Amino acid sequence: MTLTAIDWLIMAVYLVFVLGIGFWLRRSIRTSTDFFLSGRSIPAWVAGLAFISANLGAQEVIGMGASGAKYGIATSHFYWIGAIPAMVFVGIFMMPFYYGSRARSVPEYLKLRFDEKTRGFNAITFAVMTVFSSGISMYAMAKIIQSLHLFDAAFNWAGVPTERVFDASVVISSLIVLVYIFLGGLTSAIYNEVLQFFLIVAGFLPLVWLGLKNLGGLHGLAEKAPRGFMHSWQGLAHPSTNPMGIEWFGLAMGLGFVLSFGYWCTDFLVVQRAMAAESMSAARRTPLIAAVPKMFFPFLVIVPGIIAVTLPSTVPLPNPAAQVAPDTKLARQGIIPQKVDEKTGQPKFDKDGRPVFDYDLAIPNMLIYYLPTGVLGLGLTALLASFMSGMAGNVTAFNTVFTYDIYQSYVYPGATDRHYLWVGRITTVGGIALSIVAAYAATRFNNIMDMLQLVFGFVNAPLFATFLLGMFWKRATGHGAFFGLLSGTAAAAIHHGLTLPEGALPGIKGGWLTGGGAIPILHWPWPSIPLAHRYYSEMAANFWMAIWAWTTCFVVTIVVSLLTKPRQDSELVGLVYSLTEKPEEKGVPWYGRPAVIGVVVLAAVAGLNFIFW
Amino acid sequence: MRLDIRIPIGLMFAVLGALLAAFGIFSNRAIYQRSLGININLWWGLVLLAFGIVMYLLGRRETSSARPADETPEGRKMEQREEKMEIEGRRRRPGH
Numbered sequence: 001m002t003l004t005a006i007d008w009l010i011m012a013v014y015l016v017f018v019l020g021i022g023f024w025l026r027r028s029i030r031t032s033t034d035f036f037l038s039g040r041s042i043p044a045w046v047a048g049l050a051f052i053s054a055n056l057g058a059q060e061v062i063g064m065g066a067s068g069a070k071y072g073i074a075t076s077h078f079y080w081i082g083a084i085p086a087m088v089f090v091g092i093f094m095m096p097f098y099y100g101s102r103a104r105s106v107p108e109y110l111k112l113r114f115d116e117k118t119r120g121f122n123a124i125t126f127a128v129m130t131v132f133s134s135g136i137s138m139y140a141m142a143k144i145i146q147s148l149h150l151f152d153a154a155f156n157w158a159g160v161p162t163e164r165v166f167d168a169s170v171v172i173s174s175l176i177v178l179v180y181i182f183l184g185g186l187t188s189a190i191y192n193e194v195l196q197f198f199l200i201v202a203g204f205l206p207l208v209w210l211g212l213k214n215l216g217g218l219h220g221l222a223e224k225a226p227r228g229f230m231h232s233w234q235g236l237a238h239p240s241t242n243p244m245g246i247e248w249f250g251l252a253m254g255l256g257f258v259l260s261f262g263y264w265c266t267d268f269l270v271v272q273r274a275m276a277a278e279s280m281s282a283a284r285r286t287p288l289i290a291a292v293p294k295m296f297f298p299f300l301v302i303v304p305g306i307i308a309v310t311l312p313s314t315v316p317l318p319n320p321a322a323q324v325a326p327d328t329k330l331a332r333q334g335i336i337p338q339k340v341d342e343k344t345g346q347p348k349f350d351k352d353g354r355p356v357f358d359y360d361l362a363i364p365n366m367l368i369y370y371l372p373t374g375v376l377g378l379g380l381t382a383l384l385a386s387f388m389s390g391m392a393g394n395v396t397a398f399n400t401v402f403t404y405d406i407y408q409s410y411v412y413p414g415a416t417d418r419h420y421l422w423v424g425r426i427t428t429v430g431g432i433a434l435s436i437v438a439a440y441a442a443t444r445f446n447n448i449m450d451m452l453q454l455v456f457g458f459v460n461a462p463l464f465a466t467f468l469l470g471m472f473w474k475r476a477t478g479h480g481a482f483f484g485l486l487s488g489t490a491a492a493a494i495h496h497g498l499t500l501p502e503g504a505l506p507g508i509k510g511g512w513l514t515g516g517g518a519i520p521i522l523h524w525p526w527p528s529i530p531l532a533h534r535y536y537s538e539m540a541a542n543f544w545m546a547i548w549a550w551t552t553c554f555v556v557t558i559v560v561s562l563l564t565k566p567r568q569d570s571e572l573v574g575l576v577y578s579l580t581e582k583p584e585e586k587g588v589p590w591y592g593r594p595a596v597i598g599v600v601v602l603a604a605v606a607g608l609n610f611i612f613w
Numbered sequence: 614m615r616l617d618i619r620i621p622i623g624l625m626f627a628v629l630g631a632l633l634a635a636f637g638i639f640s641n642r643a644i645y646q647r648s649l650g651i652n653i654n655l656w657w658g659l660v661l662l663a664f665g666i667v668m669y670l671l672g673r674r675e676t677s678s679a680r681p682a683d684e685t686p687e688g689r690k691m692e693q694r695e696e697k698m699e700i701e702g703r704r705r706r707p708g709h
Contacts, residue, residue, distance in 0.1 A: 010632065013628055017621055198622060206648075206653055210648055371647070371648065371653070373640075
């Protein structure tokens with residue numbers, strides 16, 4: 001792909017502003033609260049846009065586009081079922097405790113509500129997980145830059161071999177993120193997330209507009225798109241009748257309830273943005289404001305994926321895969337080519353001999369196909385910005401949890417605030433260094449990364465049960481919460497060990513308790529246990545794993561709580577629903593009240609589901 | 614001093630919009646074949662320029678509406694609770 005001076009100029013302007021914001025904000029950082037929580041002074045709309053932007057890393061943009069190309073508009077379940085209801089819930093019901101308790105992090109809330117061990121378990125798993133996500137984000141960005149040959153021309157011009165593009169991408173992106181977080185802390189990250197939000201919209205709107213115009217609008221797209229691509233609920237009565245391989249109950253409970261509430265209501269990466277808001281009412285409005293653009297994101301990121309597979313296969317391929325052996329012919333779907341094996345350079349086929357398509361190319365290929373130089377630079381800058389803000393979100397969450405919940409709690413309590421501010425800055429450097437290590441680990445040991453993500457899946461799945469009981473049932477105890485979490489995690493691991501998605505071998509995809517399999521350490525000494533269930537797809541296996549983990553945690557927490565000594569009511573004021581004053585809404589106009597906004601948002605989502613039934 | 618985010622956003626989009634629009638005026642028409650013959654640089658540049666100017670003006674006009682925590686009843690209550698629980702480190706006193 002060839003970029004011209006104007007594209008580079010646009011990227012340069014963006015960089016100047018990103019770094020400029022960091023330098024400007026440096027002056028406003030005086031205390032650790034300024035650095036980690038923006039001094040709790042962010043207006044609701046800014047926090048709201050940062051709330052969705054922190055999650056809108058490029059894996060999300062690329063992944064949702066890919067999923068749109070694979071499954072069609074049904075991908076919007078990840079937004080309409082898998083995000084909006086949870087965002088409304090956290091704003092209306094949970095924010096009073098997060099913000100009102102003045103906890104500085106999600107693990108710290110667990111400490112206030114339950115006990116030290118529950119906090120420690122959550123803080124440590126979260127810290128490790130965020131470092132790895134940030135590393136994976138970095139890896140994905142460097143990979144995309146490499147495969148699009150973005151910087152090849154510049155490297156040739158400078159006489160540096162193009163194999164170094166990957167290293168340069170990692171180093172440059174981490175330096176940029178490091179500089180602006182080191183200087184401006186969370187405020188810097190939040191401001192850049194807002195900047196990135198507008199950039200994504202500015203870069204992708206012309207893309208969607210041109211694509212739709214080309215195919216004759218939404219109606220034209222609906223006529224030409226593969227069958228069923230414009231319907232989100234059809235075929236969901238049974239897992240065998242839809243491409244995602246899941247039925248409505250697993251989707252609604254697994255994705256819509258357990259996974260979505262577990263992420264949007266308990267993940268510190270997003271909750272931190274609301275905790276930084278300027279007042280209780282702003283904190284409560286943060287996720288609700290975020291829900292409005294979130295609801296329309298499918299049109300920005302999923303529709304381009306659908307357009308990519310709908311275009312006729314006769315149009316020239318915008319970005320021919322360069323590493324293919326010259327004599328092989330690639331199959332293609334729209335402007336999405338077949339996947340190519342990196343080592344052999346041969347096209348990939350699945351076990352039934354059908355070609356495997358490289359859906360991750362949907363968004364990049366669309367950008368190159370429709371956008372001329374100029375706007376193309378804008379689109380690519382938006383993509384790079386979303387990689388960096390995804391990384392920055394993880395780094396800010398990591399440095400806060402590490403400094404407050406690990407360093408201040410276990411390593412060196414009772415130091416001055418200035419000391420913790422200093423530790424926060426050092427942790428930022430350390431966190432980014434660890435992310436770089438993780439990014440390179442991902443290039444060497446793909447299996448280890450898959451393994452880690454799996455383990456984090458086990459740890460995360462039950463989390464929402466703990467918060468739900470903690471906030472709404474004052475009888476729940478610390479022992480209950482801790483053992484609930486442990487058993488929920490174990491339940492996830494056992495479920496994974498006893499089930500397998502269609503077409504997969506025992507190993508990383510599941511079934512490891514059944515003996516044998518791809519992972520040598522899992523050759524069990526005892527006779528193999530039969531497989532309990534085979535799911536129609538990996539997605540279904542994931543959703544059901546979450547359901548089992550959540551239910552186990554919920555039940556165990558209740559049972560253990562009833563067997564252990566409850567805490568005094570007076571200790572739980574501000575932490576539990578029944579013992580906390582309802583936030584005052586006097587003086588807030590009716591349209592500014594969280595409950596009203598929440599109902600409007602939910603009604604709008606129901607409307608969207610109805611339109612794309 | 615706190616920076617209103619709308620000012621950098623406004624400036625950045627105004628600059629980007631102006632760059633794109635200017636490029637759109639002087640660029641060769643042939644490059645717009647892929648954007649269906651539409652001079653997307655010029656038109657989208659103008660849209661971004663307008664957006665940038667509006668954001669910048671909004672940011673300039675509005676002085677920060679944030680109030681220190683102890684000026685609202687809600688905030689004061691929270692500060693008291695905070696003190697009792699001793700969970701926040703040294704805080705800035707009003708006037709600093």
